[in-house]
Amino acid sequence: MYSVAVVGGGVSGLSCALTLADGARRFDFAKGKKFLVVDSGNSDVLKAVLNNVPGVKKGTTGEEYLEFLKAQVEEFEDVNLVEGEVSEVTGSKGNFKIVLSDGREFKADFVVFATGFHSFDVKTDLVEVIPHPRSPRPGKIALKPKAEGVYVAGLAAGEITMVATAAGSGVDVACEILSEWAGKVVVGHDRISG
Numbered sequence: 001m002y003s004v005a006v007v008g009g010g011v012s013g014l015s016c017a018l019t020l021a022d023g024a025r026r027f028d029f030a031k032g033k034k035f036l037v038v039d040s041g042n043s044d045v046l047k048a049v050l051n052n053v054p055g056v057k058k059g060t061t062g063e064e065y066l067e068f069l070k071a072q073v074e075e076f077e078d079v080n081l082v083e084g085e086v087s088e089v090t091g092s093k094g095n096f097k098i099v100l101s102d103g104r105e106f107k108a109d110f111v112v113f114a115t116g117f118h119s120f121d122v123k124t125d126l127v128e129v130i131p132h133p134r135s136p137r138p139g140k141i142a143l144k145p146k147a148e149g150v151y152v153a154g155l156a157a158g159e160i161t162m163v164a165t166a167a168g169s170g171v172d173v174a175c176e177i178l179s180e181w182a183g184k185v186v187v188g189h190d191r192i193s194g
C-alpha cells in the first residue's frame with residue numbers, strides 16, 4: 001500500500017515525488033510513507049534542448065535533465081519508480097487501485113495524475129478530460145479532479161508548457177498533500193548552518 005501513487009514520471013511527476021519523499025524524511029507526520037511513480041517513458045522533455053530553464057546549464061539535453069531528476073528521486077528509498085503504463089485507476093481516497101496494462105496492480109491513499117497534455121487513455125471516473133486552456137497548439141487536453149484524494153500536476157493541470165512551470169506544479173501538489181497530512185501549511189526548507 002502506497003501513500004501516494006503518481007501516474008506519469010516526467011518533469012512534474014518526478015518533481016512531485018521528490019518533494020513528497022523529502023517531506024517524509026524531514027517531517028514526523030509523514031514518516032514511513034511510501035510513494036509510487038509509474039511512467040511509460042514518453043516525457044516531452046526528452047525531445048528538448050534546454051536553454052531557458054532557470055538554474056539549468058544552457059544546452060543541457062532534456063534527457064540529461066530527466067536523468068538528473070530521476071537520480072535525485074532515486075536517492076529516496078521510499079519511492080518506487082516503476083516502468084509501465086497505467087490503464088485503469090478506480091477507488092476512493094484511502095483506497096485507490098492502480099492497474100497497469102501488463103496486469104500489475106498497486107494500491108494507494110492518494111493519486112496524482114501527471115500524464116502530460118497530449119491525450120489521456122486511462123480508464124477512470126476520477127478526472128474529467130477538458131481542453132487544455134493554455135497550449136500553444138490546438139487539440140491538447142487537461143484534467144480536472146472529480147474526487148477527494150485526486151490531484152493533477154504539470155501540463156495535465158493546464159500549466160503553460162515550460163519545464164519550470166511543470167516542475168513547480170508537481171512541487172505544489174506535493175506540498176498540498178503534505179499540508180493535508182499536517183493539518184497546516186508546510187514546505188521543505190533548509191538553511192545554511194552558522
Ligand SMILES: Cc1cc2nc3c(=O)[nH]c(=O)nc-3n(C[C@H](O)[C@H](O)[C@H](O)COP(=O)(O)OP(=O)(O)OC[C@H]3O[C@@H](n4cnc5c(N)ncnc54)[C@H](O)[C@@H]3O)c2cc1C
Pocket residue numbers: 007008009010011012013038039040041042043044045046047048049050051052053084085086087114115116117121122153154155156160161162163164166167
Ligand atoms: C520539442 C520540445 C522542446 C521543448 N523545449 C523546452 C524548452 O526549451 N524549455 C522549456 O521550459 N520547456 C520545453 N519543452 C516543454 C517541456 O518538455 C514540458 O513543459 C514538460 O516536459 C511537461 O512536463 P509534464 O510532467 O507535464 O509532462 P511530461 O514531462 O511530458 O511527462 C508526462 C509523463 O507521463 C507519462 N504517462 C502518460 N500517460 C501515462 C500512463 N497512462 N501511465 C504511465 N505514464 C504515463 C509519459 O510517458 C510522460 O513520461 C519542450 C517540449 C518539447 C516537446
